[in-house]
Amino acid sequence: MAMFKFELVSPAKLLFSGEVDEVIVPGAEGEFTVLPMHTPVVSTLRPGILTVKAGGNVTRLYVRGGFAEVNEKGLTILAEDATAVEDVNMTEFAASVSAYEAKLAAAPSDEARFKMAETLFQLKAVQAQLGGGTHAAH
Amino acid sequence: MASLKELRNRIASVKATQKITKAMQMVAAAKLRRAQMAAEAARPYAERMDAILANIAGKVAGHAGAPALLGGTGKDDVHMLLVCTSERGLCGAFNSSIARLARDRANALLAQGKTVKIICVGRKGYDILRRQFAKNIVEVIDLRTVRTLGYVNAEEIAQKIVARYEAGEFDICTLFYSRFKSVIAQIPTAQQIIPPQLPEAKAEAAGTNTPVYEYEPEEDEILAELLPRNLATQVFRALLENAASEQGARMSAMDSATRNAGDMIKKQTITYNRTRQAIITKELIEIISGAEAL
Numbered sequence: 001m002a003m004f005k006f007e008l009v010s011p012a013k014l015l016f017s018g019e020v021d022e023v024i025v026p027g028a029e030g031e032f033t034v035l036p037m038h039t040p041v042v043s044t045l046r047p048g049i050l051t052v053k054a055g056g057n058v059t060r061l062y063v064r065g066g067f068a069e070v071n072e073k074g075l076t077i078l079a080e081d082a083t084a085v086e087d088v089n090m091t092e093f094a095a096s097v098s099a100y101e102a103k104l105a106a107a108p109s110d111e112a113r114f115k116m117a118e119t120l121f122q123l124k125a126v127q128a129q130l131g132g133g134t135h136a137a138h
Numbered sequence: 139m140a141s142l143k144e145l146r147n148r149i150a151s152v153k154a155t156q157k158i159t160k161a162m163q164m165v166a167a168a169k170l171r172r173a174q175m176a177a178e179a180a181r182p183y184a185e186r187m188d189a190i191l192a193n194i195a196g197k198v199a200g201h202a203g204a205p206a207l208l209g210g211t212g213k214d215d216v217h218m219l220l221v222c223t224s225e226r227g228l229c230g231a232f233n234s235s236i237a238r239l240a241r242d243r244a245n246a247l248l249a250q251g252k253t254v255k256i257i258c259v260g261r262k263g264y265d266i267l268r269r270q271f272a273k274n275i276v277e278v279i280d281l282r283t284v285r286t287l288g289y290v291n292a293e294e295i296a297q298k299i300v301a302r303y304e305a306g307e308f309d310i311c312t313l314f315y316s317r318f319k320s321v322i323a324q325i326p327t328a329q330q331i332i333p334p335q336l337p338e339a340k341a342e343a344a345g346t347n348t349p350v351y352e353y354e355p356e357e358d359e360i361l362a363e364l365l366p367r368n369l370a371t372q373v374f375r376a377l378l379e380n381a382a383s384e385q386g387a388r389m390s391a392m393d394s395a396t397r398n399a400g401d402m403i404k405k406q407t408i409t410y411n412r413t414r415q416a417i418i419t420k421e422l423i424e425i426i427s428g429a430e431a432l
Contacts, residue, residue, distance in 0.1 A: 007182075007186075009182045009183045009186060010183065010289070011180055011183050011289035011292075011370075011371060011374055012176070012179060012180060012183075012288070012289060013179035013180070013182075014179065014182045014183075027354055028354065028355055029354050029355055039352060040350065040351045040352065041351060041352040041353070041354060042190060042193075042194065042351045042352070042353050042354070042360060043353070043354040043355075043360075044354075044355065044359070044360055044363050044364075066367075067190060067360070067363075067364065067367075069186070069190050069351075071351075076186055078183060078186055078187060078190070080289070080367075081289075
């Protein structure tokens with residue numbers, strides 16, 4: 001099966017670089033799957049789960065936001081922060097969600113509030129997904 | 139001439155100082171390695187960020203709706219200088235060379251009749267700059283409590299700058315930091331970050347041989363998210379370079395301090411021995427002349 005180059009970088013370091021089969025990216029306007037020979041695209045990311053399939057291995061990572069760029073060389077993701085799903089600390093995550101809720105309540109304008117509400121919704125969706133994921137694993 | 143006891147004390151104190159400077163040098167060497175690794179690890183992100191930004195900016199630049207963060211306000215009346223220095227001293231000319239560069243720039247701008255505002259990141263730069271520019275300094279960002287420098291810190295600084303920019307407080311923002319070239323060479327650098335100076339040649343080259351991208355969402359929306367993040371990345375890179383430079387500067391400063399202490403000990407030991415011998419000789423003469431007198 002054809003493979004393509006995938007790089008995941010965060011500001012602090014290069015997290016992953018290698019050949020993969022398939023990557024499911026949580027794009028700002030919906031999830032999309034990148035396969036070899038994908039059309040060039042630049043997209044922003046929403047908080048969500050990034051699924052990487054290489055060989056028979058499936059890795060799931062939580063990303064907080066960032067950018068994805070697909071070109072003829074492969075896929076590059078600039079993530080603000082990426083953690084393997086197993087390593088996400090649910091208590092901390094819940095704390096960050098409630099902190100965000102508090103921030104939303106203090107939003108200065110309607111426009112900002114709308115944007116923040118959207119992000120909060122996405123965060124909650126991830127929380128549910130993560131919660132489900134850990135539950136199924138046990 | 140100083141007494142023997144005085145000399146002995148002086149030698150002992152220089153030796154103690156030498157021990158301290160030696161230890162500081164070794165600590166700086168260890169920290170330098172870590173800082174260098176961090177700076178290198180951050181490079182891929184910044185490079186790719188630059189590439190994507192150059193790509194999109196090349197497309198949007200011509201349009202009227204280009205975001206202000208990219209195109210600037212069209213004026214250059216108010217300059218913001220973001221001066222990044224360290225929190226601690228004892229690192230040679232590191233802080234003063236950054237501060238000097240910023241001061242020269244500020245003076246040049248003031249001479250042209252522009253308004254200058256300064257944000258200091260790091261206490262040392264503030265200590266130097268406030269003597270002359272106390273009323274120009276609008277904010278001091280203290281990173282003393284930060285143990286390991288993270289992207290979050292840079293993000294906070296970037297958010298503050300963007301907020302000020304959007305409030306129309308300044309037109310052009312320049313970042314001052316020290317580029318880490320090698321352990322013995324740190325180059326104080328000024329880099330304009332708002333509006334960003336894009337690598338033009340690279341953008342053109344990218345335009346010719348890269349395919350047409352699809353954007354999701356629209357270009358300007360991506361750009362609106364990309365630009366603040368790019369700013370944070372630039373600040374982050376400057377902070378990391380600064381951290382590496384600081385340790386490098388401290389290492390060489392402490393190295394020469396250790397060497398100077400060694401020289402001083404040598405000189406004082408010679409004086410000490412001479413004095414000791416002189417005293418012995420004097421005593422001998424006294425004994426001999428006393429014996430002869432009998």
